[in-house]
Amino acid sequence: MTGLPTVGKKRRNAGEATESTPGGRTIPGWLRRHRGMAAAGMVAAAALALVVGTQLAPKGDAAPLSVHNAGPNGARALGQILGRHGVSVHSPDRFDAALDDLRAGSSPTLLLYDRNGILDAQQLSLLKAEAERVVVVSPRLETLTALDTGIRQAGVVPDAFQVLDPGCSHPDAEAAGQVTGQVTRQGAFVYDGGMSCFRAAGTAGMLAISSDGRLAVLGSTAVLGNERLDELGNAALAIRMLGSSPDLVWYLPSIADAAVSGTGETLDDLAPDWARFLGPWLLLVAATAVAWRGRRHGPLVFEPLPVVVKAVETAEGRARLYQDSRAIDRARDNLRAGLLVRLSGKLRMGPAATAEETISAAARLLDRDAAEIRALINERPASEARLVAWSQALDKLEKEVKTR
């Protein structure tokens, strides 16, 4: 019995040197080992790049009445039409660029739509001086006042006037005929002073032209917008008003133009010089600390864990099956058989004893009626509640036999 496989296993001699080879430390080896992780990481990185890209990508211009906006409230249609008819449409996004465009163009027309009233009087007068003709769309009170043309706001177009007639002798208005009046979503305003056309009530009209003819105020964006440009005489009015000179500067002031005035120093300007380097250096310290604590002292060691199962698990699983299928009969049969086996053992009946013999022996021992005990043991509970009560009665009976 010597030389058996496990007993006589050759153990390594003490003192045997183990030479070393650093294996699997190359990048391909690393990739091979962490294939799944690498793939998952690449997918995550791609998804992140996609999200960031879509967030950062220049979106189509969504500003109302922008010549690059193809939406219902944009003015891309008008811009394209004018462009096709030889009018070069400039759309500067800053005040300085607008001025430059005006200076560069020959007898340029300026379309100004300053819906937030960003430009101040000085800027407005500069623009007005450089432009040959100015069309101001739905100006706010400050803008209108600053332009100083004698045109005043005179309220809104009443709801009843869905369509407005020219009602004046201006050639553009007469040529256009009827135009869109009050529209639910975009307000339409009327102005008084100068020559007013498309009158809604009294002397105020949706289009007001200054006495020298260089400045026109249009009280509606709907006339120029993509959505209604093809209705009535909107297109005719727009093209005639804006297409009369070879250069059109389409200027929509943005919030950036307002910052020119300056709002004071930022937090960065107020902080001392060294504060700029404090954060990044602490980040560097944190990174080295991570490298210090995060570097593992050698690879992880594999621990083969043995499989261990709770032995009672099978019985508990069977109990759950019984309960899920409400196997009252099966449970009753098991409990009854177990009780009879134990009773026959207690009463020394031997393994061959029948149920009837066991019952009568138990009745004799307890000095009770055999029929009563037989009825209890042979009962078939119909509900779970009855099963519980019955099994408790069985338990009591067994205890009585045991103590007797």
Added chain:
Amino acid sequence: MAISGRFVAVVLLGLVPVLLFPGWLTLVATIALLVALLSAELLFAGSLRHVTVTRAEPENVTLNNAVEAVLTFHNGGTRRLRGTFRDGWQPSAGALNPVQDMDVPAGEGRRFAVRLRPVRRGDLAAPHVTLRSFGPLRLAARQRTIECPGSVRVLPPFHSRRHLPSKLRKLRELDGKAAVQIRGAGTEFDSLRDYVRGDDVRSIDWRATARRSTVVVRTWRPERDRRLVMVLDTSRTAAARILDETRLDTGIEAALLLGVLAERGGDRVDFVAFDRRTRARAASAGQGTILGRLVQAMAPLEAELIEMDWAAGPGEVRAVSAHRSLVVLLTSLDSGAPEEGLLPAAERLASQHVVVVAAVRDPQLGAMLRDRNDATAVYRAAAAERALLQRAAVTAELRRYGVEVVDAEPHDLPPRLADMYIRLKAAGRL
């Protein structure tokens, strides 16, 4: 490479120049200085390329005892090696000080001891040793992992040893060394001696009495040099945990106690661990004590998640012992289909040998049986009842074949099995 906490502190100190002279130039200069410091440290650190690690295999250790694993580092480089090492023992080996400082001068060797307190039986491994060699300022280190496999064999604890003295005393009573009241304490004639009061009158040897003036009795002693074969089931049912140990561990405890007892009783002991193939064997023939050989054989045993091949069981026994033997099957009674596995095998074995089946009973089944408080508890009681009935049926069937069954709770099984052995020996059934 690795950096130390000191280097982090130095980087934090770098904040001073950066804040005193704020500017990009200072920033770049400080970082450059730090990088230079780091590079110099790495450059002046002792080389790990010429280090050889030698591992002295630790001795065998019983579970929950401590042992020392000795590592020897030889520095073949030209610079002193200062740093730390980590001995990569698997967690259950319970290394108490796996990370230690080391200081090995050039061309010399040093020995370090790592204390282990294993928490699991079996062969526990340490596949590698990781070295860190720091520079003179201990700011940064080179790191290298050296494959250096080693292992320690953790032997089963033999808790049932405490039952050994009482069982040995019982055995000596059989031997005639202590007063025995019953006749038939053994079947082999031993010697004649004078009658003393209390001896069984049936053992008086009248022929010898007639030759002498005093009454002479025969003494008997139990048979010696009988054979005991223990078959330990290592199949999937051995993985089941009852109370706080698996069936396999309980079986090992029982086999150890029985094996030692039987050897003292003068019998030949063979041990086979088996599921679909032989996992371990040990025999009392040969050198050393049976206990040493048994624990060596049992140490690496694990329960395998496969079904026991009982059909091959009788063949296993025959391969170990061709003669009539006491065959002890350490298995479970509630495996899936004992009718197809255990029962036929036990029947075949019983035709030639004396067979004892030792199985662990789960005390939790009894607790489940007694709880009748609500519907869930009653269903659990019914399921427990069914399991117990199955066991009872298998036990009855085994007894019908003349097989002895020892069915006991885990801590009870080793002494009960030993009692069974003593009883069989006393009855002369071996």
